[in-house]
Amino acid sequence: MINPVKKAPRVLFKQATVVDPESGKEWRSDVVVEEGVLKGTEQVAAGGFDGEVVDTTGMILCPGLIDMHVHLREPGREDEETVRSGCQAAMAGGFVSVCPMPNTDPAVDNAEIVTYLKKQAQDLLVDVFPIAAVTLGRLGESLTEMGDLVKAGAVAFSDDGDPVATADRMRRALEYASMFDVAIINHCEDKSLSKQGVMNESAVSTSLGLPGIPGISEDVMVARDIQIAEFTGGRLHIAHISTANSVALVREAKKRGVRVTCEVMPHHFVLTDEAVRSYDSNFKMNPPLRTAADVEAMLVGLQDGTIDVIATDHAPHAIEEKQVEFDAAPFGIVGLETALGLVLKHLVEPGVLSLPQALAKMTHAPADILNVQRGRLKVGAEASITIFDPDAEWCVDKKNFVSKSKNTPFDGWELKGRVKALYNRERLWTA
Amino acid sequence: MQFSRKHLLGLEGFSKEEILYILDTAKSFKEVLSRPIPKVPTLRGKTIVNLFFEASTRTRISFELAEKRLSADSVNFAVSTSSVKKGETLRDTARNIEAMKIDMVVMRHSAAGAPHFLSECVDAHIINAGDGQHEHPTQGLLDLMTLQEKFDDLSRLKVVVIGDIAHSRVARSNIYGLQALGAKVGLCGPSTFIPYQANHWGVEIFYKIEEAIEWADVLNVLRIQLERQQGGMFSTTREYFNLFGITRRRIAAAGKDITILHPGPINRGVEIESELADSDCALILQQVTNGVAIRMAVLYLFSGLPSANDSESET
Numbered sequence: 248m249i250n251p252v253k254k255a256p257r258v259l260f261k262q263a264t265v266v267d268p269e270s271g272k273e274w275r276s277d278v279v280v281e282e283g284v285l286k287g288t289e290q291v292a293a294g295g296f297d298g299e300v301v302d303t304t305g306m307i308l309c310p311g312l313i314d315m316h317v318h319l320r321e322p323g324r325e326d327e328e329t330v331r332s333g334c335q336a337a338m339a340g341g342f343v344s345v346c347p348m349p350n351t352d353p354a355v356d357n358a359e360i361v362t363y364l365k366k367q368a369q370d371l372l373v374d375v376f377p378i379a380a381v382t383l384g385r386l387g388e389s390l391t392e393m394g395d396l397v398k399a400g401a402v403a404f405s406d407d408g409d410p411v412a413t414a415d416r417m418r419r420a421l422e423y424a425s426m427f428d429v430a431i432i433n434h435c436e437d438k439s440l441s442k443q444g445v446m447n448e449s450a451v452s453t454s455l456g457l458p459g460i461p462g463i464s465e466d467v468m469v470a471r472d473i474q475i476a477e478f479t480g481g482r483l484h485i486a487h488i489s490t491a492n493s494v495a496l497v498r499e500a501k502k503r504g505v506r507v508t509c510e511v512m513p514h515h516f517v518l519t520d521e522a523v524r525s526y527d528s529n530f531k532m533n534p535p536l537r538t539a540a541d542v543e544a545m546l547v548g549l550q551d552g553t554i555d556v557i558a559t560d561h562a563p564h565a566i567e568e569k570q571v572e573f574d575a576a577p578f579g580i581v582g583l584e585t586a587l588g589l590v591l592k593h594l595v596e597p598g599v600l601s602l603p604q605a606l607a608k609m610t611h612a613p614a615d616i617l618n619v620q621r622g623r624l625k626v627g628a629e630a631s632i633t634i635f636d637p638d639a640e641w642c643v644d645k646k647n648f649v650s651k652s653k654n655t656p657f658d659g660w661e662l663k664g665r666v667k668a669l670y671n672r673e674r675l676w677t678a
Numbered sequence: 679m680q681f682s683r684k685h686l687l688g689l690e691g692f693s694k695e696e697i698l699y700i701l702d703t704a705k706s707f708k709e710v711l712s713r714p715i716p717k718v719p720t721l722r723g724k725t726i727v728n729l730f731f732e733a734s735t736r737t738r739i740s741f742e743l744a745e746k747r748l749s750a751d752s753v754n755f756a757v758s759t760s761s762v763k764k765g766e767t768l769r770d771t772a773r774n775i776e777a778m779k780i781d782m783v784v785m786r787h788s789a790a791g792a793p794h795f796l797s798e799c800v801d802a803h804i805i806n807a808g809d810g811q812h813e814h815p816t817q818g819l820l821d822l823m824t825l826q827e828k829f830d831d832l833s834r835l836k837v838v839v840i841g842d843i844a845h846s847r848v849a850r851s852n853i854y855g856l857q858a859l860g861a862k863v864g865l866c867g868p869s870t871f872i873p874y875q876a877n878h879w880g881v882e883i884f885y886k887i888e889e890a891i892e893w894a895d896v897l898n899v900l901r902i903q904l905e906r907q908q909g910g911m912f913s914t915t916r917e918y919f920n921l922f923g924i925t926r927r928r929i930a931a932a933g934k935d936i937t938i939l940h941p942g943p944i945n946r947g948v949e950i951e952s953e954l955a956d957s958d959c960a961l962i963l964q965q966v967t968n969g970v971a972i973r974m975a976v977l978y979l980f981s982g983l984p985s986a987n988d989s990e991s992e993t
Contacts, residue, residue, distance in 0.1 A: 450878035454690070456790040456812030456850060459874060526791030570769050570799075574789035574810070 249335050249649050252372045255675035256282045257298025260634065260668075263308035267624055268607035278308055278624075278632070283673035285630040299675055301668055303634055307602070310610040310622050311343030311631035311671050314583060315403075316432075316486060316510060316558035319345070319375075321367065322360070323352030328563040328651050330364060333583070334373035336561070336650035339678075340583040341633050343671035344374040344621050345561075346613075349385065350407040356380040356391045358399035365400050372674040376402040376619055381420045381431060387412045390423055397427045402617040405432035405486065408533065408578075412438070414471055421481025430482040430508070430616055433472050435493070436534065440464035445574055447520040447535040455523065457573060460535050462490040469493040473500040476507055484616055485509035487560050489534035491544030498553040508616050510556035513582065513589040516545040518656065528569045528576035529656040532562065546599050549608070556616065557608040559586045563652030581650050585643055587635065588662030596663060602637070632670040639665040685797050685804040686980050688813035689854040697858050701823050704968070704975035710747065711971060720978055721750035724781045728754045729772075730807070731787045736942060736966070737807050737817075741784050744973035750782075768792065769799045776800045782981060785809075803980050811845045817941055818851025820972040822859065824965045825896060828937060833860030838882075838890045840866045840922060841900030841949060842911070844873040848941045852898055853879055866890035867922060870911045887922045891932045898939040899924055902949050915948045925951045929959070939965060 260278040265288055267273070279286040279296075319333040328336075330347075337345050347364065349355030355364070361377045368375035379401035383389045386409075393404060404424055410433055411417045420431050441464040446452050448459025469485055473496055476483035488494060488509045500507045514532065519539050522530045530536060548554040562579025569576050590609070594600045600608075614622030621631050643660045645653040668677045681699060689697070710718055726745050730738055738754070745752040755775065766774075772783070782803045785793050790810035797804045808814040822832065829835055837856055843849045843865050856863050857880070864882035865872055872883055884890035891897065902918060912918055929936050938950070938960040946952040954960065 448874050450875040453844075453873040453875055453878070454850070456810050456847060458811075461874070526794045567767065571767055572787065572789035572792045572795050574791075575768075 249339060250677060252674045252676045253299070254673060255299045256673050258670060258675055259296045259298060259300045260303045260308055260632070261300060263303035263306055263634065265624065266307050266309045266603055266606060268309060268603045268610050269623060271601070271603040273603070280630040280670060283629055285624060285626050285628060288624055288626060301675070301677060303668070305636065306634050306667050307637050308632060308634050309606050310624050310633070311669065312341050312587065312609045312633045313344040313613040313622055314342045314559050314561065314586070314609070315346040315556060315613040315617060317345045317347055317561040317583065318350065318563065318579070319347040320563055321351065322363070326651070327565050330367035330375060331371065332649070332651045333561070333563070334368060334371045334375065336581070336583040336648065337373050338669055338676055339649040339666065340585070341587045341635055341666040341669070342583060343372065343631055343633060343669050344376060344619065346376045346378050346402060346617065348378055348405060348407045349380040354380050354385045356383050356385070358392065358395045361396055361399040361401050372669060372671050372676055374621065374671065376400070376617060378403045378405050378432060380404065381406045381411055382416065385409050387416055390420060393424055393427055393429070397429060402619060403430045403432050403484065405434070408434055410434045410436050410438070410468060414475060417472060418475050418479055421476055421479040421483065425479065425481045428482070428618065430484040432484045432486050433468070434486045435465050435468035435472060437464045437467050440467070445531060446523045447537050449520050449538055451520045451523060455526070457523070460533070462492060462537065462541070465490050465534055466492040466496065469496050473497070473505055473507055477503065477505045480506065483507045487512050487515065487534055487558070488548070488554065489515045489537050489541060491541045494544045494548040494553055498548070498551070501553065508555040509553070510558045511545050511549065511554045512558060512560045513586050513593070514580065514656065516542055516549070517589055517593045522656065526573045527656070528571065528573050529580060529654055531573060531576050531578055532560070532580050533578035549594065549600055555608065555612045557586070557590060557605070558613070559583055563650055564654045566653065569654045579654070581648065581652050581655050584648055584650060585655060585657045585660070585662065587666070588641070588643070588664050589657070591637060591664035592662045630670055633666065634668040635664050635666045637664050639663065641665055681979050683980065684982070685793070686815050686976055687793050687797065687804065687806050689815045689818050689851050689858070690813070692854065692858055694858050694860070697819070697822065697855060700819055700972070700975050700979060701826055703979060704819070704823055704971040707974040708968065708971035710974070711967070717747050717749060719749045721745070721748040721981060724750045724981055725779065726750045726752040726782045726784060726977065727775055727780050728752060729775070729783050729785045730755065731757050731785070731792070732808070734786050734808070737786065740966070740969040741807060741973050743970050744977055747970070748974055748977055750977065768796065772796050772800050776802055782977065803982060805976060805980060808847050810847065812847050813851045814847040815851050816969070816973055816976055817848050818855040819976070820965055820969045821852055821898060821939055822855050823968045823972055824939065824961050825937070827964070828961065832856065835861040835896060836864065836894050837861055837896040837898055838864035838866050838884065838894040839898045839900065840887070840890065840924070841902055842871045842906060843867055843876065844871050845903065845906070846900050848900060853881065864890055864893055868912050868918070887924070887928060888931065891928055891936065894936065896937045896939065897924060899950050900941065901943060902945055919948055923949060923951065924954060926954050929954070935959070937961060942966070
């Protein structure tokens, strides 16, 4: 259960530690919101404030967090997650905006479904910024009506788990999408190489006898898409990067000025394929957990800016679908409620990233890729705020998840940082 | 010794002492098999289900015989007669069977790790009769037993496993079992059949059969599954036989005694020359006999009964 959200046009956040990820600055101040608009972030508010007052002493106040890669399962699998339950899980994890992927049933390939998703979220604090399909039915053939979809509210295009298989279709998608200045997000996987694979192909898969998904299945498509993006000038965003070679390809491409960005998921920078030795299907996702060398490359990529975004690939699955043989289980884990804790515990605490650097990858970096007016503390603009206690230590207990699904590999993990309050769309929520 | 393992999921991680203990136990059961009435009351009152999700003839018959020789009550559950086709999950199938008060489950499944998963769902003792491309521990043990009968000490032995290593559960159980006993293991086959990073096993890898035979004391020849041809894993059976077939000529060229194992069923003329399979250096039928003894030992040792040696030492 989760506290109710209040309509609150005027809010005063007292004594916050404000972190601006973009400038890297951090300061103590009251923060004032009036009529949903950010008014002041740098002074002590006058007494007798007429509105909600939230004591944020000792708390971090930053731009509202954005998760640009989630699966909300609506329409089609409302037993696993809905727009509403997924948005509540997002709130529990500190996110004020989420981008659901279009691999629903039916797929998000026309404006009607985008409108439907927006309608499902209209009363929520959390923004739902849908990502629409590149091709009709995500079948890799006819391009969707991107103009219409953008008008309805789609912020990017992706065929998600079914990557755009032919180079020609990818070329046309990048060319066509550039008319609307939106990115094509590709799940880079050459399925002729990954075949029936269920985990990373490595010494571990060799010893476990599980069919492998080689790193090259990702690398060859990343390389292909970068070449096509360079040729077309289109904007390419690589979903859930997981291999050292792919990070190197993106790094080189960025140096050449190719318009490419990429994201990494927490599980790909904290876990390796060694975890699969348990045959626990909560360690099965696609792309799969890779090797220690790949994890190291993720950390370097995060540090040097090659990796722009941290997202979750929140993929709820029904317990009966996951409680099966490893081969038979679907790919994917939930992530919304553990991401911030993993980032603070495994990136910020050991000093891989500073707090502002880490938050940048969950705020203005995704906002810029998606072209949404979020991710910054801009006086005079619509207020979108996440407030969390950076020092709170807690233990993951999947029974307490707000999400309808509990398929996490992090049950029992000790994490850091708990969400205390969120503000977005003139709504206030306190945990 | 104290034999404390509850399940036999695979040979990976087994110590030399544990394996020798199983082999010793199998030796005494092999003696039982040579008696006029080859039956003992050891597992009387124990109920065992043979849960076969994948077609198997010889392994299932070998387990069934072992169960009967030990006087256990056993039932067979084969995929074609089961509710699996009605969409029931493995977990539900297993829990239903367990609700009928089963002590042990012998399981064959096409998914690697399926017995590990099952062991998390139910209280019964699980014996892995082959899981996907992962392990086939009783096959590994019967190969070890057969070699031990011939060579006694395996610690100076060099064994090459030949064929489709990548897709072979027999290969994996052989590697783990042989290495635990101190033997050196080689792998030989087309490079597409040698799994990625196989060198992590600490094995010799050969792409020329002549070099493998030159190095080895024992060849464990795997069955070539013809459907791999379609997957682009090798070209033709003719070329396979030309490059990797075990022939009298190749054995003779090595100029030394070579022992041959084969887990069966044999593709004569594909992985091994027919005459060689029938020759004295091939221990194939001995492997089959030992299979029953090994499975008796395994069923007994993993049944949860206090072992005979322990009760002796207590009295």
